Amino acid sequence: MRGASALVTAVALVLLAGCQDGGTAAAPTGTPTTPPSTAAPAPAAVRLSLADGATDVSPRTPLEVAVTDGELTGVRVVDAAGAEVPGAVADSPADPALDVWTPQTPLAYGARYTLTATAAGDDDRPAEAAATFTTVTPRTQQTPSIGPLDGQTVGVGMPIRVFFEQPVTEKAAVERALRVTSSTPTDGVWHWTSDTEVHFRPSQYWPEHTDVTLDAGLYGVPLGGGVWGRTDRTVSFRVGERHVSIVDAATHRLAVYDGDQLVQDFPMSAGSPDNPSANGPHVVTEMNRDRVMDSSTYGVPVDSPDGYRTAVQYAVRISDSGEFVHAAPWSVAQQGRANVSHGCINLSTADARWFFGFSQPGDVVEIRGSDGGTLRSDVADWTIPWEQWRAGSALA
Template identity: 40%
Template sequence: MTLLGCSPVTALTPIGVAISPALGEKRAVPDRGLTIKALGGTLRSVTVTAAGLPVLGRYHHNRTEWRSSWSLRPGTDHLVTAVTTDRRVSGRFRTLTATPATPPKVDPLPGETVGVGMPIVVEFKVPVPDRAAVERAFEVVPDRPVEGGWHWFSDTQAVWRPRSYWQPGTRVRFTAHLTGLRFAPGVYGTTDPSATFVVGRSMSSHIDTANHRMTVHRDGLLAQEMAISAGMATTKEYTTTSGVHLTMEKKEKVRMVSPRRKPGDPEYYDLMIDHAVRISNSGEYVHAKDNTWAQGRLNVSHGCVNARPDKAKWFFDNSLRGDPVVIVGTDRPLEPANGWGFWQLTWNAWKAGSALAS
């Protein structure tokens, strides 16, 4: 007897789910992140939590894949649920335990109101082994479109600045998603330093050392004029630097001592100075000094810019960190890495300092 075969039947193929790291893993590597793929179909939903907090991620445009946005938290159970059109997969994995990396210092401070030239400065305690990975973990979110970028001045300092000065009133949120990034063997980030700051009014100063004058404009209008005395220029260190400075900090009193000199040496000094606003890392301040005989006439300082006490107090009281101070008239240019001399670089030179520059 001959048996006749049945006609072909097309079966519905089940949709598989691939998860990396695998569910059940006990020592997942944090900086490899989490990937979930639907094999032969699409993902309807993905939910991941770590220590009770959601793990953020993004779908591929066709929803066949989901990837975590950032690295994973070390030493933590991650609970995963992935739903496709025909199945639900749930489980957990654990990342390896790590020694916490020292968090970096971030400027501006959370909640700070800053000037229109303010950069975001991230200072690490130890050299960063993978600048590109760290730069990808930085997130700058202004409340309006702003073109900007990162520049590495060293293995320990990364700086973000806009292409042009900020618009007054801009609100900016910065987050360094460093949790799960590897900084040394067995050492991973465990915190995400962040700061939200606001750009205040526009205030910029112009100092002409040849004419011994300083003018300050606020929101486009002349706000203050003052006679000044700048560096005497007998040596390089006593020459005021020319270029675009930013106000970095201010103190009611600062002790200023001549570098590499001792009492009795020529041009030695040890002074307490009032209303000091720092504009570089080479000892330059705009500050008060009662030497009106020189202000507006001669440059006799040791490199700082000094003004009459009442004028200097006005500048001190009205300054925000990140206010531009443009100095002209000397033959000593401000180096981009001297303090916050970041606006000394052209935009193309700035972009070339990114770890992600092509």
């Protein structure tokens, strides 16, 4: 047995020796071998969002830089005279893989600039890309009017209104530049009431005691037809107490609410059957202690059978079609009993004085039960159903 064991051991040694080559052990069966890498690092590449020679560039166009196989080391913008334009680089909010250079102050219209970006590659070699571009030269520039005014306190029905001097064809670009923020968040949406006017309102009346800010970043924004925004504007206003009054033309009463509390219930006279008041929510836009009512302002000559020119007191305008809440001592006998006005809401002098002192621009006067149809006015925003209102946005 010892002899047999020695023979087996000798055979095993012979076989093992036959698997060796020059004394170097073979790799274990099944273990892969990986040759060392000899590929050189890829050079860095820098790409710019603007092509060299680009023209008619908006001063607000993002100057974006993308770097592959390396790291961005610098971005420099100089004007036509070679002076460096102060600015800063940050990650693009739309794409973290991009860097965006933003000037400290906006670029000028009709000016030439050169953008240069540099990077260091993984191979330690620098890379660079440059583009010279020219910003657009507007045919004309425009700054729209905005209401409410900065610092104003308004009622819960006042929309934000932006007025343009010429028709706007680039409505989507304009809307993107109009940013509304409020201390109480709302679902407000812009709606174009015409080609020269856009309004913003929530689905319901504004919450009372809300601070609202409109940032109108219209510089560098095309309005259409060669017209561009002249400047940026910021308007901040406050929504005050909730004043919503209900005019019931059928019962001839005016119910005045302060918040949820009924504070007055006045007898009144609305528009006669020949001159009915319009139904729907009206918004207070103007207040005059003394005013001359003139039928010619809405197309009825003063010397016609239905014309008039009458001095009134405590006039609170609720539409641009001649409807006011005002004192009418001549109709006190009909107030609470019949509708005899030319479309206004007639009150006694004492009641009109109280309502005038209570009211503020933006308050709501809802007229119901009249035969006059639905209000059509420059500020008839709350008569438009919400889904229809939303459809009036260029971004819908």
